[in-house]
Amino acid sequence: MNPVTTAPPRRLRADAARNQQRILTAARQLFAERGLEVTLDDVAEAAGVGVGTVYRRYANKQELIAEVFERHVDAMAEAAESAYADPDPWAGLVKLLEYACRHMADNRGFGAVMLELPDAMERFVSMRDRVKPAIATVIDRARDAGVLRPDIASSDFFAIVGMVESVAAFSRSVNPDVWRRYLDIVLDGIRGDDQPRQQLSVPPLRDDEVDRAKAAASCAVRRR
Numbered sequence: 001m002n003p004v005t006t007a008p009p010r011r012l013r014a015d016a017a018r019n020q021q022r023i024l025t026a027a028r029q030l031f032a033e034r035g036l037e038v039t040l041d042d043v044a045e046a047a048g049v050g051v052g053t054v055y056r057r058y059a060n061k062q063e064l065i066a067e068v069f070e071r072h073v074d075a076m077a078e079a080a081e082s083a084y085a086d087p088d089p090w091a092g093l094v095k096l097l098e099y100a101c102r103h104m105a106d107n108r109g110f111g112a113v114m115l116e117l118p119d120a121m122e123r124f125v126s127m128r129d130r131v132k133p134a135i136a137t138v139i140d141r142a143r144d145a146g147v148l149r150p151d152i153a154s155s156d157f158f159a160i161v162g163m164v165e166s167v168a169a170f171s172r173s174v175n176p177d178v179w180r181r182y183l184d185i186v187l188d189g190i191r192g193d194d195q196p197r198q199q200l201s202v203p204p205l206r207d208d209e210v211d212r213a214k215a216a217a218s219c220a221v222r223r224r
Contacts, residue, residue, distance in 0.1 A: 022047040022049060026047035028068050030107060035112045036112055067118060072110075077134060089142040090191075091149055097186075104164070105176070137199065171209070
């Protein structure tokens with residue numbers, strides 16, 4: 001009996017591939033900015049393609065959300081590989097943390113969108129399990145080189161990103177870039193003791209910005 005073989009996936013035509021990339025780019029931006037209210041029609045308009053083009057590729061919004069998420073995971077894995085390829089262990093670690101924190105800050109609305117998927121938590125766990133080994137190699141190398149505190153673990157990476165994300169969420173309406181200041185503070189906290197401290201790249205929130213951010217957060221809670 002002849003073995004059953006599976007044909008390789010057919011490559012998209014150049015124009016179809018371009019349209020798909022435009023759809024995914026538009027979807028990523030819209031989900032990040034507007035969250036759950038985005039429709040496939042909105043994505044088609046933002047991508048500059050016909051509605052039928054979107055619906056031929058994605059039967060519903062959940063399918064599109066799932067593919068955008070997979071692209072996020074691919075990009076994170078590539079960022080970890082790029083960080084490890086940096087010849088400077090500290091620079092590689094900083095590059096990876098900056099990428100992860102900027103990604104979370106820029107895609108704040110996508111977390112809520114992901115919860116539309118019935119297997120959202122399984123996908124989050126799968127993402128963590130996929131990228132964690134690569135992140136661990138970056139952290140281990142920095143620690144072995146003496147540029148990272150010896151008691152920093154790879155699991156601290158996700159906690160650091162979560163802390164910075166909280167600052168980004170709090171201040172986004174008044175100062176969307178201030179999260180970088182707190183990442184700088186965290187980086188100084190995890191550096192090896194004999195490493196020089198770095199300058200804070202962003203000034204602190206002003207008192208009026210703190211008050212406005214608190215007011216925006218309070219309004220968001222009341223709307224739920």
